[in-house]
Amino acid sequence: MAVNKTAAEHRVRARLGRWPYDDDVAHLVLLDHHMVPGADDVESWIAEARTQGARALRTGALFPPSTPAFVAHGFTAIDELSLLELTVANARRDDRSGTRVRRLGASQIEAAAAVDGRAFPAPWANDGAALIDIIQATPRSRARYVQLEGRLVAFSISGQAATTGYVQRLAVDPAVRRRGLARRLLGDAIDWMQRRNIERVLVNTATDNVAALDLYRSFGFEERSEHLTILERTLSDR
Ligand SMILES: CC(C)(COP(=O)(O)OP(=O)(O)OC[C@H]1O[C@@H](n2cnc3c(N)ncnc32)[C@H](O)[C@@H]1OP(=O)(O)O)[C@@H](O)C(=O)NCCC(=O)NCCS
Incomplete structure (x- = not known):
């Protein structure tokens, strides 16, 4: 399976690599969380992961606006993360x-x-x-x-x-x-x-x-x- 292929052709920039210690799982990392993926993006990432021979496609940590297009294509949550913020001057x-x-x-x-x-x-x-x-x-x-x-x-x-x-x-x-x-x-x-x-x-x-x-x-x-x-x-x- 190819490693760290840049999916430059997609509308939303993303990197498709392999999950650590599990070559069968493709790892999708969105490179700009301000861009919200649409159905076309998700479909092309699924196709690309299949081409690479992956048995599953797993995302990185997604902000809420990015999840609906994935959920509509059969993705389910496997982990939920808290997001914390610090104003550096107040550290x-x-x-x-x-x-x-x-x-x-x-x-x-x-x-x-x-x-x-x-x-x-x-x-x-x-x-x-x-x-x-x-x-x-x-x-x-x-x-x-x-x-x-x-x-x-x-x-x-x-x-x-x-x-x-x-x-x-x-x-x-x-x-x-x-x-x-x-x-x-x-x-x-x-x-x-x-x-x-x-x-x-x-x-x-x-x-x-x-x-x-x-x-x-x-x-x-x-x-x-x-x-x-x-x-x-x-x-x-x-
Ligand atoms: C979270 C982690 C990095 C803390 O490392 P650590 O060296 O034991 O932490 P420190 O000794 O510097 O503790 C600093 C403070 O963290 C908090 N803390 C650390 N371990 C804690 C525990 N088991 N329960 C509650 N608070 C804890 C406390 O506030 C602690 O201050 P105190 O000792 O004065 O009470 C470590 O438990 C770890 O590697 N966990 C797994 C990986 C992970 O969760 N990484 C970070 C999230 S991505």
């Missing part, structure tokens, strides 16, 4: 750890993917290729990690598009949680966003992810009223 900081934050480069990607796999349950874990995609998803990005006893145990990926910042990924190895490592990495990301004149930050996480919601709220993030949805449909009914 609350309380970082007591002092842990050194290091630049996450190509040579640490597989170690980061291993942490991601321990931090997120299937099918939500990212492999190395998916983490590189996330780093490249925004015009500017910052990827950092922390290590303990020489081993990468936590990492973050943040992005910038215009004056909006995104916390794209944050994962801490379950063996070293509640030691302030996520707080350290998130604080580093917010500092970077402040330096880059970012005005507001968005992050999403599963509606039942109590640890992450608590962490983000402690920085001053507030939940927006709309939820994001991840949709899927099988492609076997040819």
